[in-house]
Amino acid sequence: MTLILGYVATLLVTFFTYNIFVIGLNIQFGYAGILNFTVITFMAFGAYFYAVFVMPHADNSSQVFYILGLHWPWPLAMLAGIVASGALGYLVGLIALKRLRSDYLAIVTLATGTLVYGLFGNNNKLFDGWSGLFNVNQPFQSVATNHPNEFSWIFVVFSGVVMLVVWLFANRLYASPLGRSMRAIREDQDVVDSFGKNSFKVRMLAMVIGSVIVGIGGVLTIQYIGALSPAGWTTGETFVVWAALLVGGRANNLGAIVGSLLVAVIFNEATRYIPQVPSHPNLIPNLRNVIIGGLVILSIWFRPQGVVPEKKASFLEVPLVDKYAQGFPGEEPGGTLSPAASEA
């Protein structure tokens, strides 16, 4: 029973954190049409920076090296991790968002991912190289001492609350004027430009907000597991987030929930129980990646709008007045221009 309860808790935390990743990507891609091909790097940034802010100074005798080691209280360290992830998003946006073509941003995100992966892996003074960080201080450890599952369940509640806040925020953003501008840019940037919107700024905001949210998910991940190494954030992981978003339905946070449940939890967990082939230890993970890549392609072919499609914007129809019949020079033509016209 203890085992099952612990497993259920882990599943729930996985579900919540992936949901946060997918919502972050959704704000970038679903809302603003920004192709971020290295979502997982932002997760790693959040997680690593949380770790080095919360852990005590590196003890050189243990052969584990990392920068900083400030031993801050965990809420402050959490904030630091989130800020680090947002800052990376800002830098990437600064390089590539001024360009019109979305290829450039995609290339820059991919390049950043490759670079950061190599840098963090090969340089063992930054975040302990390929072996990664472990024994990262977890929150609530001082209160959760009675039972092995107590920490897990406290964390289920904690990550659930964080996810709920992120979810509400994302929905609020979707309906806000800023969210509308983002979606308008996704459809046609020239139109938005001609309306006098600063589309660079709006896209940058989407990029940074998305990165911050993915960073929150990263912090939660390392808080729960207590360790992270480069093997935990490969390109395949980025695809899990992409597949979840595309299967669930882009630009719709309900779709994000459905997608992360289907792909990140049910599919990913179910494939863990396929017995390993002794001669090919990587066969199952490789097959899983092939299927996830295929899932991405097939979902774009058969159902690009996802399981839960984005709701079509509905506007209050105001009957059009014949503006030429009664228009006088100097008078506002039409008079009752519907809000639909200015938002379309």
Place this chain on the structure above:
Amino acid sequence: MTIFLLNIGFGLVTASVLSLLSVGLSLQFGVTNFVNFAYGSYLGVGMMLAYTFSATLHFPFWAAAALGTIFTGVVSMVIAEGVLEPFARRRKSLFYMLIVTFGLSLVLDNLLQIFYGVDFFQYPVAQSSPVTIGPFSFTNAQLEIIAIAVVAMVGVHLLLSRTRLGKAMRAMSDNMDLARSSGIDTKNVTRWTWFISGCLAGLGGIVLALNIVSFQTNSGETLLFVIFAAVILGGIGQTYGAMLGALVIGMVTEISTSFISSAYKQDIAFIVLVLMLLLRPQGLIPAKGKA
């Protein structure tokens, strides 16, 4: 100073490898107008096919390399016909085309790993001791790489300037609709473009593997953004620009190793890419209507 000159020699080798790869990517981009993120995986396909032909089936190495090159072209053409062109015909937005190629890269990489595993491989060719030419020092393989690249670049130049196919490719790259209305069989030209792009990727993968001697299925993957850097530097979709970009990136990355650790070679390419995007995003030779 001697190290500096030596590195110029290595820069020439890297530039040769990159020139094959960036021209292949650039040709395809010019005609189809979307970036193929699965291109890095085609390198792996070429590399591993040449390994199978030479080490497992005991073909002479030159034949294995030729077969690997052509088969990668075929793979590229089949993928384009089966997956990418149907998406393009449906007029899916650029976003989706990019995500599809990105997804394709994951599928191809993992298929390669399923077939070949994660071991390191080596071609069954004799490792010669370096030959000294002036201030430079090359292995035989490296001299061959430079020769292959020069021949391939001349070949691409002749293709683009002398043949009907090449002229059609240039016309489609300039203006797709105009090309179609002047009676160019755009479907067929697109198909051949994917084949040539795949051949260059495969050949590039094989010479890359020759250069680094011991390789894995995903050795080409991290090179992908260095190729992008070269292509963007030259002006995206510009074939001659891609050659120039490859030369610059190859030289800069190798010469940088005279001053900093060679572990940061790729970071230098990234810095060049970033500077280029900030200062001159249209590339050294800008293309009309692209970017």
